[in-house]
Amino acid sequence: MESQTISLNVHPQILDLYEVLEKNGLHKQKEDVQSLVGYVESMEYNLSVMMNEIQEMHAEVKRLHDRGIRNQCGKIIAKAEDKIHQAKTMVSVIKVRLIDAAGNAVKTCKEKGKSALIRAVEAMRVSTVLSKIKSGFSHMSQSMRQSAGQIDVIRGELHEVGGHMKNAGRALLGRSAKQAGNLEADKGLLAKLRGFLEACGDKFSKMERSADRLIDKIQQNEKQAKQKQSVKSDLHQLKTQRLEKSKAPVIKEQAR
Numbered sequence: 356m357e358s359q360t361i362s363l364n365v366h367p368q369i370l371d372l373y374e375v376l377e378k379n380g381l382h383k384q385k386e387d388v389q390s391l392v393g394y395v396e397s398m399e400y401n402l403s404v405m406m407n408e409i410q411e412m413h414a415e416v417k418r419l420h421d422r423g424i425r426n427q428c429g430k431i432i433a434k435a436e437d438k439i440h441q442a443k444t445m446v447s448v449i450k451v452r453l454i455d456a457a458g459n460a461v462k463t464c465k466e467k468g469k470s471a472l473i474r475a476v477e478a479m480r481v482s483t484v485l486s487k488i489k490s491g492f493s494h495m496s497q498s499m500r501q502s503a504g505q506i507d508v509i510r511g512e513l514h515e516v517g518g519h520m521k522n523a524g525r526a527l528l529g530r531s532a533k534q535a536g537n538l539e540a541d542k543g544l545l546a547k548l549r550g551f552l553e554a555c556g557d558k559f560s561k562m563e564r565s566a567d568r569l570i571d572k573i574q575q576n577e578k579q580a581k582q583k584q585s586v587k588s589d590l591h592q593l594k595t596q597r598l599e600k601s602k603a604p605v606i607k608e609q610a611r
Contacts, residue, residue: 362396363392363395363396363450363453363454364392364393364396366454366457368454368457368458368461369388369392369453369454369457371457371458371461372388372457372458372460372461373385373388373389375460375461375464375472376388376472376476379464379469379472381469381472381473381476384473384476387476387481387573388457388476388479388481390481390569390572390573391453391481391484391485391569392453394485394488394565394566394569395446395449395450395453397562397565398442398446398488398562399443399446399450401558401562402439402442402443402446403443405439405555405558406436406439406440406443408551409432409435409436409439409551409555412432412435412548412551413429413432413436415544415547415548416428416429416432416548418544419544424509424513424545427505427509428506428509428545428548431502431505431506431548431552432548434498434502435498435499435502435552435555438495438498438499439495439555441491441495442491442492442495442559445488445491449484449488453479456475456478456479459475460472460475460476460479463475481573482570482573482574485566485569485570485573486566486570488562488566489563489566489567489570492559492560492562492563492566493559493560493563495559496556496557496559496560496563497556499552499553499555499556499559500552500553500556502552503549503552503553503556506545506548506549506552507549509545510543510545510546510549513545
């Protein structure tokens with residue numbers, strides 16, 4: 356569990372991988388791994404902040420006087436907390452696997468050389484990992500916004516009940532009923548809970564978009580690397596053909 360407490364940016368196995376990739380001239384591969392490491396670090400921080408904030412929301416829910424409303428909101432916040440916990444678990448698993456993969460890549464390079472190192476880095480499947488993260492965050496973002504919608508329903512019901520009670524009082528005083536005003540979205544504890552859930556949805560969406568941008572960047576790097584390799588292969592083939600042609604007259608002369 357020690358690996359979990361050390362920042363990826365300064366983890367010995369990650370730093371060793373950076374060094375090995377740099378020494379072997381694999382700058383694009385190093386950049387891809389650095390991008391994933393930076394993204395995981397950012398996610399870990401954001402999720403820790405969200406987890407602290409949701410504990411504050413639990414405390415806020417306990418302040419609600421109506422038991423029924425308190426129970427409903429408690430369940431909604433508990434569901435949101437579970438989603439954040441799932442995200443933290445996903446990040447923790449990715450972090451451990453990334454550290455293990457870095458260690459294996461360095462070991463493979465020492466034992467089998469540069470070609471094996473390239474295959475080991477490719478086996479880390481950075482784009483695939485990011486795609487899974489992106490999908491997970493998309494689902495969590497939708498879930499948070501659904502929860503915010505549930506809070507809106509509760510607020511709407513309370514607002515309507517409050518309007519009926521006020522009109523009942525006016526009726527007792529012989530006054531005509533008054534049409535209920537618009538629900539003020541920025542006031543009250545329930546509005547605060549709704550705002551928190553909506554903000555969580557926005558954060559998950561932001562992390563999803565960040566993953567998408569990284570995927571595009573890494574895929575572009577892979578495309579450029581393949582094009583470069585293709586050019587090298589073509590040049591090598593052309594050089595071989597020229598060499599064979601230059602040897603052809605000599606062979607004929609010898610045969611004569």
